[in-house]
Amino acid sequence: MPLPKAELHVHIEGTLEPELALALAARNGVELPYADTEELRKAYQFSDLQSFLHLYYELMAGLRTERDFEELADAYLARAAAQGVRHAEIFFDPQAHLARGVEMGTVVEGLWRALGRSEAAHGVSTQLIMCFLRDESAESAMRTLDAAKPYLDRIVGVGLDSAEVGHPPGKFREVYEAAAALGLRRVAHAGEEGPPAYISEALDVLGAERIDHGLSCMKDPALVERLVRERVPLTVCPLSNVRLRAVDILAQHPLPAMLDAGLLCTVNSDDPAYFGGYVDDNFHAVHETLGLSHERLRELARNSFLASFLEHDEERRARYLAEVEAYTFE
Numbered sequence: 001m002p003l004p005k006a007e008l009h010v011h012i013e014g015t016l017e018p019e020l021a022l023a024l025a026a027r028n029g030v031e032l033p034y035a036d037t038e039e040l041r042k043a044y045q046f047s048d049l050q051s052f053l054h055l056y057y058e059l060m061a062g063l064r065t066e067r068d069f070e071e072l073a074d075a076y077l078a079r080a081a082a083q084g085v086r087h088a089e090i091f092f093d094p095q096a097h098l099a100r101g102v103e104m105g106t107v108v109e110g111l112w113r114a115l116g117r118s119e120a121a122h123g124v125s126t127q128l129i130m131c132f133l134r135d136e137s138a139e140s141a142m143r144t145l146d147a148a149k150p151y152l153d154r155i156v157g158v159g160l161d162s163a164e165v166g167h168p169p170g171k172f173r174e175v176y177e178a179a180a181a182l183g184l185r186r187v188a189h190a191g192e193e194g195p196p197a198y199i200s201e202a203l204d205v206l207g208a209e210r211i212d213h214g215l216s217c218m219k220d221p222a223l224v225e226r227l228v229r230e231r232v233p234l235t236v237c238p239l240s241n242v243r244l245r246a247v248d249i250l251a252q253h254p255l256p257a258m259l260d261a262g263l264l265c266t267v268n269s270d271d272p273a274y275f276g277g278y279v280d281d282n283f284h285a286v287h288e289t290l291g292l293s294h295e296r297l298r299e300l301a302r303n304s305f306l307a308s309f310l311e312h313d314e315e316r317r318a319r320y321l322a323e324v325e326a327y328t329f330e
């Protein structure tokens with residue numbers, strides 16, 4: 001039985017496995033330049049974030065109907081449950097779908113069909129976080145927030161993803177202010193490929209409550225001190241960082257140093273269909289390769305529930321935390 005945990009950094013479109021990508025494209029008459037999964041799998045060699053994003057946006061073209069989004073989310077939730085996930089805060093990228101003529105309602109209602117029955121079907125509680133694409137304009141982000149207004153009962157917060165360098169968080173100040181005024185929680189990718197200054201900016205200008213990735217903080221001791229003091233959670237994604245070459249090899253990943261520094265780190269999968277593993281595979285990898293002890297893994301699992309947006313249900317959070325403390329490693 002895997003360690004119970006929350007997953008706080010997973011892009012639902014990044015859980016699109018190659019088989020499902022091709023099946024959806026065929027079902028919807030969408031042409032993809034890959035004859036079969038064997039040919040498609042050859043495209044999973046990435047040199048950086050941008051090279052991954054190309055394939056990520058290409059394959060999601062097969063997602064068109066509510067049923068498609070439902071199947072995608074259902075497949076992820078089944079896998080997550082098998083990996084010990086009790087609670088998942090799931091990102092989605094509406095602009096990538098709106099650009100293809102797929103409406104906000106199709107995306108949200110489709111995902112919700114799976115999320116709404118997830119507790120009963122998989123024993124996984126869920127929340128949805130809508131991400132803005134930072135390489136699109138602030139105006140486009142604002143229009144996307146407007147389009148989401150009929151669905152705010154289904155969305156807990158907003159995030160910021162896609163190509164980081166050259167797109168500092170400050171560009172989205174107004175849209176984050178508007179999101180906060182609507183009662184939405186705020187997170188942002190920062191410090192995946194971008195400099196530590198983007199992390200500070202996400203905190204100061206966007207009011208981010210969690211930082212997704214946050215790796216580059218290790219270049220700035222004063223920032224580390226601040227993140228520790230303010231107990232800002234970081235959603236670290238080790239296998240993603242290796243596959244996108246943010247670190248050369250897993251053995252050189254800064255996660256142990258980040259934990260030693262007192263940072264509130266969590267471990268997550270990011271885009272598991274692309275990066276060679278779901279969340280418990282990431283836990284195993286950091287145990288095997290980075291030598292993190294069982295008590296460190298327990299700390300990471302505890303952190304995942306502490307960093308989650310479960311304030312509306314403290315009883316549930318306490319139940320999940322008790323499960324973490326009671327867990328015995330084999």
Ligand code: HPA
Binds near residue numbers: 014049161163189240
């Ligand atoms: O790892 C990522 N980084 C930035 N944007 C993304 N969108 C999907 N996955 C990612």
Ligand SMILES: [Zn+2]
Binds near residue numbers: 011189212
């Ligand atoms: Zn991400």
